[in-house]
Amino acid sequence: MKKNTEQLELEFQEKIDNEIKIEPKDWMPDAYRKNLIRQISQHAHSEVIGMQPEGNWITRAPSLRAKKILLAKIQDEGGHGLYLYSAAETLGVSRDTFLQWLHQGKAKYSSIFNYPTLNWADMGAIGWLVDGAAIVNQVSLQKTSYGPYSRAMVRICKEESFHQRQGYEIMTKMARGTKEQKQMAQDALNRFWWPALMMFGPHDSDSAHSSQSLKWKIKRESNDTLRQRFIDKTVPQAELIGLTVPDPDLELQPNGSYKTGEINWDEFWNVVKGNGPCNKQRLAHHKKAHDEGRWVREACLAFAEH
Amino acid sequence: MKNKLFKYTLRLGDNALILGHRLSENCSKGPYLEEDISITNTALDLLGQAEAFYKYAAQVEDAGRTEDDLAYKRPENEFYNLQLTEQPNGNFAHIQVRQFFIDAFNYYLFSQLKESKDPTLAAIAAKSLKEVTYHLRRSSEWMIRLGKGTPESNQKTQQALEDLWQFTHEMFVADEVDETLLKEGIAADLHKLKEHWDAKVNEILEQANLQRPEDGYHATGSKKGYHTEYLGYILAEMQYLPRAYPDAKW
Ligand SMILES: [Fe+2]
Ligand SMILES: [Fe+2]
Numbered sequence: 323m324k325k326n327t328e329q330l331e332l333e334f335q336e337k338i339d340n341e342i343k344i345e346p347k348d349w350m351p352d353a354y355r356k357n358l359i360r361q362i363s364q365h366a367h368s369e370v371i372g373m374q375p376e377g378n379w380i381t382r383a384p385s386l387r388a389k390k391i392l393l394a395k396i397q398d399e400g401g402h403g404l405y406l407y408s409a410a411e412t413l414g415v416s417r418d419t420f421l422q423w424l425h426q427g428k429a430k431y432s433s434i435f436n437y438p439t440l441n442w443a444d445m446g447a448i449g450w451l452v453d454g455a456a457i458v459n460q461v462s463l464q465k466t467s468y469g470p471y472s473r474a475m476v477r478i479c480k481e482e483s484f485h486q487r488q489g490y491e492i493m494t495k496m497a498r499g500t501k502e503q504k505q506m507a508q509d510a511l512n513r514f515w516w517p518a519l520m521m522f523g524p525h526d527s528d529s530a531h532s533s534q535s536l537k538w539k540i541k542r543e544s545n546d547t548l549r550q551r552f553i554d555k556t557v558p559q560a561e562l563i564g565l566t567v568p569d570p571d572l573e574l575q576p577n578g579s580y581k582t583g584e585i586n587w588d589e590f591w592n593v594v595k596g597n598g599p600c601n602k603q604r605l606a607h608h609k610k611a612h613d614e615g616r617w618v619r620e621a622c623l624a625f626a627e628h
Numbered sequence: 629m630k631n632k633l634f635k636y637t638l639r640l641g642d643n644a645l646i647l648g649h650r651l652s653e654n655c656s657k658g659p660y661l662e663e664d665i666s667i668t669n670t671a672l673d674l675l676g677q678a679e680a681f682y683k684y685a686a687q688v689e690d691a692g693r694t695e696d697d698l699a700y701k702r703p704e705n706e707f708y709n710l711q712l713t714e715q716p717n718g719n720f721a722h723i724q725v726r727q728f729f730i731d732a733f734n735y736y737l738f739s740q741l742k743e744s745k746d747p748t749l750a751a752i753a754a755k756s757l758k759e760v761t762y763h764l765r766r767s768s769e770w771m772i773r774l775g776k777g778t779p780e781s782n783q784k785t786q787q788a789l790e791d792l793w794q795f796t797h798e799m800f801v802a803d804e805v806d807e808t809l810l811k812e813g814i815a816a817d818l819h820k821l822k823e824h825w826d827a828k829v830n831e832i833l834e835q836a837n838l839q840r841p842e843d844g845y846h847a848t849g850s851k852k853g854y855h856t857e858y859l860g861y862i863l864a865e866m867q868y869l870p871r872a873y874p875d876a877k878w
Binding site for chain 1: 776
């Protein structure tokens with residue numbers, strides 16, 4: 323006998339509650355599928371668009387070692403994009419369609435990549451803060467309810483912790499270097515601190531997708547919980563290398579946790595809506611490469627059909 | 629002798645660094661993500677080779693310079709990379725044709741050098757040969773795929789062959805450094821190398837429905853430090869930080 327939707331939904335939620343992973347062929351509510359398609363593709367686009375701000379310094383990396391590490395790091399991010407596109411494709415949407423949505427502005431990517439990289443210390447700040455924030459989020463997502471997404475996260479997390487350490491190493495060298503290097507390091511922290519905190523998304527009370535995502539265990543912890551974990555981990559690291567977190571209201575509380583000033587949510591929503599310093603540039607770069615690659619992809623298809 | 633070995637090793641490092649740098653410029657600009665990653669892989673292999681050759685060159689020179697000094701503190705006219713390696717990325721066909729020409733050259737070069745009487749050069753060549761074997765397979769496959777793909781891809785690849793052909797001749801021009809070290813059993817025999825290279829290029833182009841270009845202008849001079857206009861810009865960008873902040877450690 324065919325089960326009705328209500329029964330299917332009940333069984334689905336029971337699986338979730340019992341920590342049984344949902345797999346591509348399993349029944350799932352439409353809204354769960356849509357939510358996942360949105361989140362995983364956004365995550366994949368973030369990895370790929372994230373190659374650009376760091377790519378901006380490849381040709382100016384100041385030593386052979388630094389050049390190799392940066393290039394390998396950016397290549398890893400491209401690899402993360404691949405895993406995530408594959409995970410998203412298991413939900414029945416092709417990579418071409420994901421890219422179309424990206425180019426049409428229907429799909430988002432993390433706003434952090436709409437900020438420019440202006441000095442070499444930014445390569446440190448991105449690894450330390452941006453990969454650092456990503457890890458906090460992704461470690462939590464290793465337990466997400468959708469099997470392919472969870473497995474992609476496990477692979478990705480291993481590499482992200484390397485990136486975070488390499489970034490902090492650059493930052494340490496810069497902060498302990500010449501006067502100019504120290505200035506670059508502080509400047510990079512000044513510019514990336516707040517956007518890094520914004521990476522966790524709006525406050526729980528203002529988050530449109532949060533409660534349903536938590537019930538379905540797509541997300542395992544709330545935005546504010548994850549953000550606080552990142553802050554508490556990162557502030558002492560800044561102090562250790564003599565840098566100042568650009569927040570006059572920052573305060574260590576008796577419970578060992580840091581209280582911060584209020585995030586500029588107007589800026590956050592503006593960048594999300596497309597009005598950030600590099601939104602147009604990042605998308606145009608991706609579109610241009612994609613368009614210029616059209617004849618190559620066509621050649622591959624034609625050749626494969628011979 | 630020492631000076632000649634230094635120069636010979638430096639040239640090998642310069643070829644790897646400048647081509648690796650050019651490929652690294654392409655990161656995030658590939659025609660699709662998998663290929664973007666593959667090109668970066670080749671760039672990383674080449675940067676690793678550059679590092680190994682520079683380390684050895686610095687050791688041979690024994691003047692207190694490091695591999696980074698050699699990469700970041702030399703002026704343009706002390707770089708000895710083949711002019712082919714510094715040519716701009718152009719379109720994807722230019723990237724793959726440039727790569728194919730150099731991969732074929734490197735493949736036969738390192739096949740000879742792994743038998744070099746200089747044990748360090750032989751060791752670096754043997755390690756690099758594994759990477760270059762893979763590079764050559766990849767760029768040969770691209771020649772065939774693009775040559776036989778669509779009329780557009782065939783035409784673009786033929787055009788890239790025509791554009792870059794003038795830079796292939798200097799790969800085989802031997803100077804006194806090559807000749808002296810060849811006699812010592814250290815350097816590769818460029819004459820033999822050219823025969824192998826020609827045969828490989830002819831074989832792949834034929835499979836790819838592409839024409840070997842007619843010989844015309846022969847670009848030359850890199851072994852004396854003469855370059856095309858492009859190298860100056862590569863170095864201006866690459867060397868900017870170490871030159872602007874000479875006291876800084878990165
Ligand atoms: Fe990543
Ligand atoms: Fe990363």
